[in-house]
Amino acid sequence: xxxxxxxxxxxxxxxxxxxxxxxxxxxxxxxxxxxxxxxxxxxxxxxxxxxxxxxxxxxxxxxxxxxxxxxxxxxxxxxxxxxxxxxxxxxxxxxxxxxxxxxxxxxxxxxxxxxxxxxxxxxxxxxxxxxxxxxxxxxxxxxxxxxxxxxxxxxxxxxxxxxxxxxxxxxxxxxxxxxxxxxxxxxxxxxxxxxxxxxxxxxxxxxxxxxxxxxxxxxxxxxxxxxxxxxxxxxxxxxxxxxxxxxxxxxxxxxxxxxxxxxxxxxxxxxxxxxxxxxxxxxxxxxxxxxxxxxxxxxxxxxxxxxxxxxxxxxxxxxxxxxxxxxxxxxxxxxxxxxxxxxxxxxxxxxxxxxxxxxxxxxxxxxxxxxxxxxxxxxxxxxxxxxxxxxxxxx
Amino acid sequence: xxxxxxxxxxxxxxxxxxxxxxxxxxxxxxxxxxxxxxxxxxxxxxxxxxxxxxxxxxxxxxxxxxxxxxxxxxxxxxxxxxxxxxxxxxxxxxxxxxxxxxxxxxxxxxxxxxxxxxxxxxxxxxxxxxxxxxxxxxxxxxxxxxxxxxxxxxxxxxxxxxxxxxxxxxxxxxxxxxxxxxxxxxxxxxxxxxxxxxxxxxxxxxxxxxxxxxxxxxxxxxxxxxxxxxxxxxxxxxxxxxxxxxxxxxxxxxxxxxxxxxxxxxxxxxx
Numbered sequence: 001x002x003x004x005x006x007x008x009x010x011x012x013x014x015x016x017x018x019x020x021x022x023x024x025x026x027x028x029x030x031x032x033x034x035x036x037x038x039x040x041x042x043x044x045x046x047x048x049x050x051x052x053x054x055x056x057x058x059x060x061x062x063x064x065x066x067x068x069x070x071x072x073x074x075x076x077x078x079x080x081x082x083x084x085x086x087x088x089x090x091x092x093x094x095x096x097x098x099x100x101x102x103x104x105x106x107x108x109x110x111x112x113x114x115x116x117x118x119x120x121x122x123x124x125x126x127x128x129x130x131x132x133x134x135x136x137x138x139x140x141x142x143x144x145x146x147x148x149x150x151x152x153x154x155x156x157x158x159x160x161x162x163x164x165x166x167x168x169x170x171x172x173x174x175x176x177x178x179x180x181x182x183x184x185x186x187x188x189x190x191x192x193x194x195x196x197x198x199x200x201x202x203x204x205x206x207x208x209x210x211x212x213x214x215x216x217x218x219x220x221x222x223x224x225x226x227x228x229x230x231x232x233x234x235x236x237x238x239x240x241x242x243x244x245x246x247x248x249x250x251x252x253x254x255x256x257x258x259x260x261x262x263x264x265x266x267x268x269x270x271x272x273x274x275x276x277x278x279x280x281x282x283x284x285x286x287x288x289x290x291x292x293x294x295x296x297x298x299x300x301x302x303x304x305x306x307x308x309x310x311x312x313x314x315x316x317x318x319x320x321x322x323x324x325x326x327x328x329x330x331x332x333x334x335x336x337x338x339x340x341x342x343x344x345x346x347x348x349x350x351x352x353x354x355x356x357x358x359x360x361x362x363x364x365x366x367x368x369x370x371x372x373x374x375x376x377x378x379x380x381x382x383x384x385x386x387x388x389x390x391x392x393x394x395x
Numbered sequence: 396x397x398x399x400x401x402x403x404x405x406x407x408x409x410x411x412x413x414x415x416x417x418x419x420x421x422x423x424x425x426x427x428x429x430x431x432x433x434x435x436x437x438x439x440x441x442x443x444x445x446x447x448x449x450x451x452x453x454x455x456x457x458x459x460x461x462x463x464x465x466x467x468x469x470x471x472x473x474x475x476x477x478x479x480x481x482x483x484x485x486x487x488x489x490x491x492x493x494x495x496x497x498x499x500x501x502x503x504x505x506x507x508x509x510x511x512x513x514x515x516x517x518x519x520x521x522x523x524x525x526x527x528x529x530x531x532x533x534x535x536x537x538x539x540x541x542x543x544x545x546x547x548x549x550x551x552x553x554x555x556x557x558x559x560x561x562x563x564x565x566x567x568x569x570x571x572x573x574x575x576x577x578x579x580x581x582x583x584x585x586x587x588x589x590x591x592x593x594x595x596x597x598x599x600x601x602x603x604x605x606x607x608x609x610x611x612x613x614x615x616x617x618x619x620x621x622x623x624x625x626x627x628x629x630x631x632x633x634x635x636x637x638x639x640x641x642x643x644x645x646x647x648x649x650x651x652x653x654x655x656x657x658x659x660x661x662x663x664x665x666x
Binding site: 051053221 | 403404406407408410411414415417418442443444445446447448529530532533534536537539552553555556557558559560561562563565567581583658
């Protein structure tokens with residue numbers, strides 16, 4: 001759930017939980033009581049904002065998830081904070097998601113926070129976006145007000161190359177057009193939110209495509225090394241030939257091990273152990289794959305989003321699946337920002353909220369792919385002083 | 396979403412997290428096992444993660460107020476599964492007569508949290524694996540997969556580290572503190588039961604209805620209340636959960652007693 005501060009993200013999820021019967025009676029009782037004590041009418045946001053500080057401050061501080069029974073079998077809704085200072089919590093929650101509901105306040109549809117969140121979604125490559133124009137009750141459920149807000153957002157989307165199929169007029173507090181169509185927006189011919197959600201596609205099939213297996217650890221069982229990890233995509237069978245990258249070796253699968261047995265085959269996203277015919281030098285950080293063309297190198301061209309400042313002389317720690325190593329930023333080709341302010345021309349360092357196209361140089365070679373070829377091998381993080389300072393997408 | 400492939404995904408993610416924690420910390424890692432359905436599922440996931448040869452320890456925090464069935468279950472399966480089990484108790488507090496009748500908050504804090512602190516100091520554990528889930532409680536829903544605790548066991552929920560794509564975590568712990576790892580955050584109550592059924596895991600019979608009551612959550616006998624139910628088998632529990640509107644922990648007195656009690660307890664190091 002992306003969107004500006006006070007656009008109604010938490011209230012919307014809370015109301016949806018209520019309307020779909022996903023709520024526990026105890027949760028409802030607790031929220032009624034907490035609402036009464038704070039002098040509010042029934043505050044649906046309290047169903048997500050469970051921290052004392054969140055309820056007292058009437059804001060979401062950290063990301064949370066709530067399961068809602070609706071449409072096919074249900075969805076996990078991920079709530080995130082809208083405040084700019086809480087970018088890392090917003091990014092954390094957004095990165096878990098496969099689709100986004102952008103909640104905007106129809107009375108002020110394109111605030112800084114909305115723009116910031118849209119830019120984060122674009123950076124993360126989240127393409128399935130449903131736009132919800134909330135608080136339409138305040139605007140008397142006016143069609144003109146809705147159309148005006150919609151065109152403002154559409155124009156911004158066009159300017160940055162994002163598409164969406166859905167603009168839905170809602171009142172989160174009153175429940176209009178969430179779980180069912182509302183008579184108050186008789187002029188609106190599109191679906192309610194739940195129906196729009198039903199059209200979303202789930203996880204893209206990881207079972208097809210090449211076999212990629214980053215080695216996470218090596219266990220010794222019956223005197224032999226077993227390479228442990230989680231299959232990112234594709235399938236593997238006993239006796240299949242494989243390639244080890246970035247080492248650049250060939251090998252063969254001798255056994256596929258899980259608890260209590262050996263299997264003849266395995267597929268994404270299973271976590272398994274592999275015994276190889278050779279296996280010399282194979283350790284954490286190597287990728288076992290069916291891809292003879294999986295290249296390795298020390299230079300990576302990518303775009304990064306900074307959550308903390310980075311000086312260009314900094315030594316950073318790169319992580320892409322289990323591949324880890326020291327790197328530095330050799331070149332910055334282009335700056336932008338997720339917020340709407342102008343970027344000064346003479347920037348020498350990367351600040352929080354900056355998005356930059358960079359060339360990263362590793363001390364040791366790694367094997368990566370473009371994000372649109374295999375997401376898990378096409379994204380990474382950079383750490384400094386043990387904290388993640390930037391997220392990266394390889395383009 | 397509900398089939399076996401879905402459970403495979405949940406399982407695989409959990410195993411990946413367990414292995415990641417072990418890679419970093421090796422035998423400085425311990426698994427909390429309360430004999431409840433969730434931590435028993437976690438024990439099973441740990442056994443799977445290590446292909447049956449488990450190199451880490453398990454901790455049972457014994458308040459001495461637990462249901463007697465918990466002790467019998469523990470002793471039977473610890474032996475059957477070859478579990479390296481450490482049983483911890485806050486004997487000093489018990490000798491002072493601490494009990495839930497007087498003050499539930501302090502009782503939980505002393506007999507669980509303080510007992511755990513003592514065990515960590517004694518054995519030098521840096522990482523604890525816990526079976527908590529997001530859908531158990533709003534406060535647990537705020538958790539990260541890898542979550543710091545300082546040396547006072549405090550949880551700084553206002554400034555949690557960034558975890559990206561549920562894949563990249565802050566796996567380093569602060570000096571003197573420890574790391575809590577939650578491999579099952581993404582599991583729901585119904586997923587646990589379906590997994591128990593599929594994997595044929597044992598569960599304590601308190602979970603099954605007798606005289607139209609059963610426990611959805613078990614811990615200390617005095618602080619757990621059963622709920623109305625006729626579900627006396629795993630299949631019936633699964634069916635009941637599919638339509639339930641009552642919260643799993645609704646029978647747990649310590650979650651309710653004071654406003655934000657769960658938050659306060661967790662900020663001091665509770666599970």
